[in-house]
Amino acid sequence: MLIHLYGFLEGDFLGRVIVVDSAQTVLGLAVQLQAWARDLYPCPTAAPTVTNEQGVLLEPASTLTHAGLSAGDIFHVRGLHLCAS
Amino acid sequence: MTLRRDEWLDLARKVDWSYRYVSEHDMFPPALSGEPWLTHDEAWADWSEVYRTSYSEYVRNQSVKELSVLAVRDALSKPRLHDRLDPAWVQLVKFHQGAFALGEYAAALAELRMCRFGRDSAWRIMANLGALDEIRHTQIPLLLGHDLLEMDDNFDWTHKAYHTNNLIVVATRHFFEDGFLASNAIDIAIQLNFVIETGFTNLQFMALAAMADRADHHVFEKALASIQTDEARHAQIGHPVVRALIRHGGREYAQYLLDKTWWRCWRIFLATTGTPMDYLTPIAARTRSFKEFMQEWVVDQFMRNLEEFEFDLPWFWDLFLEELDYAHHSLQLAHYGYRTMLWFDLPTPSDLERAWLRDKYPTWRQTYEPIWDRIEDAWERQGEAATLTYTLPGLCNLCQLSTVFIGPGKNTACSLKRNGRSYLFCSQPCRWIFEHEPQRFGSHRTVVDRVVTGEAPSDLLDLLVWMGHDTPESRGRDLRRRRLEPVP
Numbered sequence A: 001m002l003i004h005l006y007g008f009l010e011g012d013f014l015g016r017v018i019v020v021d022s023a024q025t026v027l028g029l030a031v032q033l034q035a036w037a038r039d040l041y042p043c044p045t046a047a048p049t050v051t052n053e054q055g056v057l058l059e060p061a062s063t064l065t066h067a068g069l070s071a072g073d074i075f076h077v078r079g080l081h082l083c084a085s
Numbered sequence B: 001m002t003l004r005r006d007e008w009l010d011l012a013r014k015v016d017w018s019y020r021y022v023s024e025h026d027m028f029p030p031a032l033s034g035e036p037w038l039t040h041d042e043a044w045a046d047w048s049e050v051y052r053t054s055y056s057e058y059v060r061n062q063s064v065k066e067l068s069v070l071a072v073r074d075a076l077s078k079p080r081l082h083d084r085l086d087p088a089w090v091q092l093v094k095f096h097q098g099a100f101a102l103g104e105y106a107a108a109l110a111e112l113r114m115c116r117f118g119r120d121s122a123w124r125i126m127a128n129l130g131a132l133d134e135i136r137h138t139q140i141p142l143l144l145g146h147d148l149l150e151m152d153d154n155f156d157w158t159h160k161a162y163h164t165n166n167l168i169v170v171a172t173r174h175f176f177e178d179g180f181l182a183s184n185a186i187d188i189a190i191q192l193n194f195v196i197e198t199g200f201t202n203l204q205f206m207a208l209a210a211m212a213d214r215a216d217h218h219v220f221e222k223a224l225a226s227i228q229t230d231e232a233r234h235a236q237i238g239h240p241v242v243r244a245l246i247r248h249g250g251r252e253y254a255q256y257l258l259d260k261t262w263w264r265c266w267r268i269f270l271a272t273t274g275t276p277m278d279y280l281t282p283i284a285a286r287t288r289s290f291k292e293f294m295q296e297w298v299v300d301q302f303m304r305n306l307e308e309f310e311f312d313l314p315w316f317w318d319l320f321l322e323e324l325d326y327a328h329h330s331l332q333l334a335h336y337g338y339r340t341m342l343w344f345d346l347p348t349p350s351d352l353e354r355a356w357l358r359d360k361y362p363t364w365r366q367t368y369e370p371i372w373d374r375i376e377d378a379w380e381r382q383g384e385a386a387t388l389t390y391t392l393p394g395l396c397n398l399c400q401l402s403t404v405f406i407g408p409g410k411n412t413a414c415s416l417k418r419n420g421r422s423y424l425f426c427s428q429p430c431r432w433i434f435e436h437e438p439q440r441f442g443s444h445r446t447v448v449d450r451v452v453t454g455e456a457p458s459d460l461l462d463l464l465v466w467m468g469h470d471t472p473e474s475r476g477r478d479l480r481r482r483r484l485e486p487v488p
Helices: A026-036 B005-013 B040-044 B055-075 B087-117 B121-148 B153-163 B167-181 B185-214 B218-247 B251-279 B290-309 B317-323 B327-337 B351-360 B369-382 B428-436 B447-452 B460-466
Strands: A002-009 A016-021 A049-052 A074-078 B405-407 B414-418 B421-425
Touching: A002 A026, A016 A026, A026 A049, A026 A074, B005 B121, B040 B218, B055 B121, B055 B218, B087 B121, B087 B153, B087 B167, B087 B185, B087 B218, B087 B251, B121 B153, B121 B185, B121 B218, B153 B167, B167 B185, B167 B251, B185 B218, B185 B251, B185 B290, B218 B251, B218 B290, B251 B290, B251 B317, B251 B327, B251 B351, B251 B428, B317 B405, B327 B369, B327 B405, B351 B369, B414 B428, B421 B428
Parallel strands: A002 A074
Antiparallel strands: A002 A016, A049 A074, B414 B421
16 A cells, blocks of 8 residues: 655655555665655665654564654654765 | 813723623623632722723824834835845844734724623723724735745745645634634733733844844834834733732643743744744844843733733743753744745854854854754755754644754653544644643644545645645745746
8 A cells, every 4th residue: 555654865855755565675775765855965864763653663674664754753864874975 | 171181090090880681690691701800899999090091092092103103114115125135134024024913903903803792891991992903904915025025935834834834823813812812802912912011022023123223124123112112001001910810820821821921922922033032133133142131121011911910920931941051942943844845034043143053152162053063065955955853853743843952952841642543743732732621722733634534735845835835935945045947
């Protein structure tokens, strides 16, 4: 099922709406958010950490449903490597 | 015998009478007059404004002010005179006109509500003059916006904006509808007169007027300064209402309205005034930064109001102070990325502007300049498409603005589940206001909510049309580079 989440990427300046399949993995979700911001942040780390609004670290291999993320939830992605320009 | 002014004005101001056919409660129902509901005799009979004005004085004064504005307009209406204005400044004016012209009309309706449902005749008379003021404040920008159409078609947003679902306009409309249109007389007196007009309008009508003068836009400067003199008169409605409320057990409620309005003002003004002041004003016209204006012209006045009535500082004060250095810079980046959703153009900061920003905001170099660097790189390497934001921004369910980071790595966004629905907020104060009045705000849907439920299109180009940007020309661009068509 497609759901919308609000993603906040470390080093970014605003929260972005991400539409994603709830069967997607947490890691896949992080990669999707990084991809949307890739023009400004061209070197995302391959192993980002993802937390929910409460700051709980989410297991990268878990599905979003299993990780407890549902429509309208907030998530944070950290571990970005900014490239030297 | 002709009475002198001082001999009849007090009598003419105080024409309250006893109602024979309806009760006072029915005449002034709480839903429209406000609460706590108190009889006129016990709470409102001594309502008094400091500076009194008769109707004939009002008409004479306004006539002089009006002629003064029109004289400057006539003198400066020669063809091509607008061409001398700084291009970024023109965008600031376009932004301001669209964001506020019809907001002033909402203020006219709010004054009219007090004119009918204010609890004392002196209050109602003052509000009557206030309504005339606000109608004037609507008409002046509409007139100037019309004049400016000759240089840019998008000045039609002066009138059009509030009739669209544009992302920023939804936020300003939400603000004005909450504070002005959907409020009772007491709430309006505190929100509009006591908080907004004694503090935040200084940004619009004093600070911006000073900048307009130095930007050589003298019609705009004259219009803003003229409006401010009206605001100063009818703003005095707020103080006697607050005084009566405190005297009769309404301190806690007054404190809530004050806190709520301060935060809502802060949010809307950082978006509509903070960003253009620091990013669209020519360097030579920047007398102060937005932060400095806020500190000197808004915070100081607000502190005096707090002290006069022994109110507490809003509980979120530390967060507000922290945001002064960051929030509008994050929002400016958001605006730049979403510029196709705006009715005005935005530049990337020039070298000179960057130096000014570094000087005024010591953390700007570390926090924001690298992002602007990467935007410049993206322009060079990949062109315009790489500099636009294609994901929708998370929008706050209270202020309706983008949920931005308010400091380096500091994200204040939070959520709330209520009746099976999930709400997003940019900050704890916005959630706090929502939780105080869930019935009032709970059914409203942001633009993102509307996209999610299918009410608004999810395709970005269709969404632009839905927001009122039905032609490519009506969409914002990079001010200095213009646009390489078509944008992917």
